Amino acid sequence: MKQFKIVLIAVFAPLFASEAQTKGINDLDPVVEHKIDSILELMTVKEKVGQMVQYNGSFDVTGAPSDIDSKTKLQKLKNGEVGSMLNVLTAEATREAQQVVMENSRLKIPLLFGYDVIHGYKTMFPVPLGESASWDLDAMELSASIAAKETAAAGVHWTFAPMIDVSRDARWGRIMEGAGEDPYLNAVIGVARIKGFQGSDLADVATIAACAKHFAGYGFAEAGRDYNTVNVGTSELQNAILMPFKAAAEAGVATFMNSFNEIDGVPSTASTYLQRDILKGVWDYKGFMVSDWGSIAELIPHGYAEDKMQAGELAVVAGSDMDMEGRVYEEALEPLVNENTIDEALLDDAVRRILRVKFHLGLFEDPYKYSDAQREQEVLLAEAHLEAARDIARKSIVLLKNENSVLPLSKALESITVIGPLADDKDSPLGNWRAQADKNSAVSVLEGIQNAVGKEVQINYAKGADLGMGERSFLMPLEINDTDTSGFAKAIEAAKKSEVVVMVLGEDAFQTGEGRSQTGIQLRGVQQELLDEVVKVNPNVVLVLMNGRPLDISKPNEEVSAIVETWFLGSQAGNAIADVLFGAYNPSGKLPISFPRNVGQEPLYYNQKNTGRPASDMVTYSGYQDSSREALFPFGFGLSYTTFEYGAISLSASEFSGEEKLEVTIELTNTGAVAGKETVQLYLRDLVASRTRPVKELRDFKQVSLKPGETKKVTFEISAKTLEFYTANNTWEAESGSFKVMLGSNSRDLKEASFQYKK
Ligand code: BGC
Secondary structure (H helix, E strand, O other), rough: OOOOOOOOOOOOOOOOOOOOOOOOOOOOOOHHHHHHHHHHOOOOOHHHHHEEEEOOOOOOOOOOOOOOHHHHHHHHHHHOOOEEEEEEOOOOHHHHHHHHHHHHHOOOOOOOOEOOOOOOOOOOOOOOOHHHHOOHHHHHHHHHHHHHHHHHEEEEEEEOOOOOOOOOOOOOHHHOOOOOOOOHHHHHHHHHHHHHHHHHOOOOOOEEEOOEEEOOOHHHHHHHHOOOOEEEOOOHHHHHHHHHHHHHHHOOEEEEEEEEEEEEOOOOOHHHHHHHHHHHHHOOOOOOOOOOOOOOOHHHHOOOOOHHHHHHHHHHHHOEEEEEOOOOOHHHHHHHHOOOOOOHHHHHHHHHHHHHHHHOOOOOOOOOOOOOOHHHHHOOOOOHHHHHHHHHHHHHHEEEHHHHHHHHOOOOOOOEEEEEEOOOOOOHHHHOOOOOOOOOOOOOHHHHHHHHHHHOEEEEEEEEOOOOOOOOOOOOOOOOOOOOOHHHHHHHHHHHOOOOOEEEEEOOOHHOOOOHHHHHHHHOOOOOHHHHHHHHOOOOEEEEEOOOOOOHHHHHHHHHHHHEEEOOOOOOHHHHEEEEEEOOOOOOOOOOOOOOOHHHOOOOOOOOOOOOOOOOOOOOOOOOOOOOOOOEOOOOOOOOOOEEEEOOOOOOOEEEEEOEEEEEEEEEOOOOOOHHHHHEEEEEOOOOOOOOOOEEEEEEEEEEOOOOOEEEEEEEEHHHHOOOOOOOOOOOEEEEEEEEEEOOOOOOEEEEEEEEEEE
């Protein structure tokens, strides 16, 4: 079999030891393992295969619609030929489906229900990229735990989240679903979300199993085109792509999902190297691997398998344990075992992992425990959930520009004009992957502003133009208004009436998400034209951006006084945005992803390599002749209504060795007039290494709240663990040598110091 083979050294040292100690799937309980043995002994090959089959339910479709009729599906449930279902929702529906299995199948192994709960179930939190801009791990853990509570109350046991694909290309539509371009940030945020979903006890009916996806490389799709080929070498694969997954495995995430893409000629779904050698081998992971929707069957169009029989063989040998809607395992595995093409032990291993998760969830004790209609009623959209959604939403807002302190807006203004296709949009703030959010249920920006000012300030509203048009849904292409400017005149008149104009522009919710790749990342439709016309009559424009990917805002940046990045903030979007616009909340968000000057810079990320030609006055260096190579707004960037001053870095020593620790301290002062919160970021550079290292890499951060005039010392600890990377020895270790440590408020504006490390 063609496989990407590399010598692996079995070293397994937790990278995120302090965060990663939730007891879970990797701690084998001898009693549970013994019970699994007994069940396996009773199972026929067909029943084993059944556990490895996942069917879509009759609700949402998040992949190609299935061709199987519900009568056949029902019969398969009765026969014990299906182990899991996705998209079956509500306490009632899950109870019904569970009943079919419990009352008819021979072994009565409970069904496992999965669903894409990406940023909330009914109460919507910011899309993951937006929420990541809060850099607030506790808040993200809380939002995941609320999502889990609502999901579990609807009878669902398992979310296909978090997505921890490092993603660096703004063209890729699924960039909204992760934590951006940095491996470390993806790792710590992924772990926080896993802890939030899973809590400390998976059997608790307020928690659900999480899923680290997509394993691996999905975010590196060439040219930002979804599902496209990925070509990376070992260093990038390990240090950038796999690092967050390693952290997720260590944190005890209950499941993994593989990915649609190939890497180096091998589709991930059939990659023994990724799934067996690394995940289940070197990392010693004990949960199970679900395929992505149909990805086992897709081995055929990939040109890697001739037919379903070969696809099934390749996937099961490689370590894909459950077939999501691929209809391959149900056809191929039994004959493959009977013909002795594959060993039945492969099925035993997969089924053992799946049953382990079902045991951890407590389903063998009570298969109906999650399906409780009364709890469902009490929990969904609870007041406390909406309050938490508003809080995390405002923490996720990033202030990108604030010339002449236009913001915060005063409530003493006579009037404010609000313009833009997204200004009174109650749907787009819900983002894509919105689970069970009710259509048009978000607080719009216009409503948020009205709530904030009451009758004190006159609000003049004009939409100006449409953006997305027609019916919008998960699988349908979105139509954009590229021509109709008939609303411009009204908007221009409204703009003349007030001192300040708040313009709400950006993307429709259905411009990002699965399959929503774009070649352009500017304001689409007639939005730029509308902005051009408005600034002609009123230069005092505050641009509120709503979007799921970094946009090219080079032109708007030249035209407006203030820019507020609000992503898709969820149910409470408008209220959270108004909190920031009027200063009830001092913005503290920082970009988890670089904003480029133009699409030609993509993929753009701060943690690049130096190259052999980093700078020169000549043309012969690694840059562009028509653009700066730097971001317009760099990773980690975000302003506040106050200002912070960083002192010099002090080190506890200029060198350290072995297991010693180095302390790095900086003084931070709030030099402005209001209280504020700063995220102090620590970056490292390993100057010479056995594999070239990035010019800087985020390795830690701390959030510090300061009153006006207040100074605090902020201290970080660096150990050998902080310096680790996947070296030329093919293992994670720190190498001796010279390092730079950099501290500051974003990846560009940093103070630095040097130290030496000796093994
Ligand atoms: C996506 C997954 C998702 C699955 C189930 C696929 O198309 O890539 O991320 O979990 O569908 O909805």
